[in-house]
Structures are given as structure tokens and as C-alpha cells.
Amino acid sequence: MDNFNWFLLISRWIHILSAITAVGGAAYVRFALLPAATSTLNDDVHERLREAIRLRWMKILHACIALLLITGGLNFWILAVPPKIHPLPYHPIFGVKLLAAIAVFWIAIGLSSRSQAFAKMHASRKKWLNILLTLAAAIVLISGILSQVRAHDPGMHSAAASTIQ
Ligand code: HEM
Numbered sequence: 001m002d003n004f005n006w007f008l009l010i011s012r013w014i015h016i017l018s019a020i021t022a023v024g025g026a027a028y029v030r031f032a033l034l035p036a037a038t039s040t041l042n043d044d045v046h047e048r049l050r051e052a053i054r055l056r057w058m059k060i061l062h063a064c065i066a067l068l069l070i071t072g073g074l075n076f077w078i079l080a081v082p083p084k085i086h087p088l089p090y091h092p093i094f095g096v097k098l099l100a101a102i103a104v105f106w107i108a109i110g111l112s113s114r115s116q117a118f119a120k121m122h123a124s125r126k127k128w129l130n131i132l133l134t135l136a137a138a139i140v141l142i143s144g145i146l147s148q149v150r151a152h153d154p155g156m157h158s159a160a161a162s163t164i165q
Contacts, residue, residue: 008078015071022064022108023136025057030129058112065105072101080146085153090146097142100135107132 033053037046080090107128110118121128 005078008075011071011074011078014067015075018064018067018071019136019140022061022068023133025060026108026129026132026136030126030133034125034129054112054114061108061112065108068101079150084155085150086155090149090153093142093146093149097139097146100139100142104132104135104139107135 037049041049076094079085080094107121110121111125111128111132
């Protein structure tokens with residue numbers, strides 16, 4: 001227990017809670033709210049409901065994105081900056097995760113924005129929610145791979161030491 005890192009535990013906890021909240025919200029919209037509202041509400045009522053939800057959800061979504069970026073950066077700094085770890089293969093895999101996460105944030109912000117710049121995205125919400133959820137599932141898998149890669153990494157110091165021996 002000498003190396004028990006409370007800071008890392010709290011950071012990882014907030015990271016995973018933020019991911020659950022943001023991705024869970026998107027899954028609920030895709031599989032329950034959107035189909036139910038489309039089949040039961042007329043366009044006017046649906047639009048008013050969407051706006052009322054948007055005003056509330058935007059704040060939570062922005063907080064989740066900020067927390068994911070902050071805690072993700074902290075996790076990376078604590079766990080994955082050399083010499084704690086060999087850059088290969090961890091860093092390229094992390095790069096793929098980061099790009100996928102940026103794409104997820106962009107879709108989530110686009111879907112919950114009122115800007116005309118996202119009009120095409122708004123016209124096919126179901127498709128973009130499917131893309132967002134597929135990317136999010138891939139990100140959780142990649143995160144697990146990163147954890148395993150790190151667990152099997154001897155660390156640069158010990159690797160250098162074993163080369164010298
Ligand atoms: C949609 C966005 C994201 C999701 C769903 C997500 C999910 C996760 C999950 C589930 C873990 C725990 C993996 C495990 O221990 O098995 C994790 C770890 C981690 N995440 Fe994220 N994350 C996201 C965004 C980010 C971002 C933006 C960053 C960087 C700025 C980041 C950096 C990290 C790091 C460094 C770890 C530790 C990986 C390791 O164990 O070596 N994540 N993430």
C-alpha cells in the first residue's frame with residue numbers, strides 16, 4: 001500500500017463518472033426519448049420539449065467534457081509520461097483515443113447546439129447519435145487496452161536496468 005495514490009483514485013473516479021453521465025445521457029436520448037417523442041408529439045410540442053431539455057442538459061454536458069479533459073490529462077500525466085512508461089505502444093493508442101474523444105465531444109456539442117452550422121447534423125440526429133455511441137464504446141475499449149498495456153509495461157527505468165544487466 002506504500003504507493004497508493006489517492007489523487008489518481010479520485011481523478012479516475014471523476015473521469016469514469018463523467019463518462020458514464022455523458023454517454024449514458026446520449027444512450028437514453030437515442031433509444032428512449034427520441035423514438036418516444038417522435039412517435040407521440042407533434043412537431044411544435046417536440047421542438048419545445050427539445051429546447052427545454054437542451055437548456056438543462058447543455059450545462060451538464062459542458063461540465064462532463066471539461067472534467068473528462070482535466071481528469072484525462074491528469075491521468076495521462078500521472079500514469080503515462082516517460083520514464084514511467086515506454087511511449088510505444090501506449091502513446092499512439094492514446095492518440096487514437098484522444099482523437100475519438102474529440103470527435104465525440106464535437107458531435108455532442110453539435111447535437112445540443114442551436115447553431116445553423118450544425119443544421120445538417122440536426123436533420124439526422126439518429127445517425128449522429130449512433131456514430132457518437134459507437135465511438136464512445138470504442139473509447140471505453142481503447143481505455144481498457146491502455147490500462148492493460150500499462151500493466152504489462154516494465155517501465156523505462158527497469159527496462160534500462162535489465163538491458164544493462
Ligand atoms: C468520451 C470520452 C472518454 C471516455 C468515455 C473515457 C473513458 C475512460 C475509461 C472507462 C477509463 C478507465 C479505463 C480502465 O481503467 O480500464 C479511462 C481512462 C483514461 N482516460 Fe479516458 N475517457 C474519455 C476521454 C478522455 C480524454 C479526453 C483523455 C485525455 C485528455 C482521457 C485520458 C485517459 C487516461 C490517460 C486514462 C488512463 C488509461 C490507463 O489506465 O493507462 N480520457 N477513460
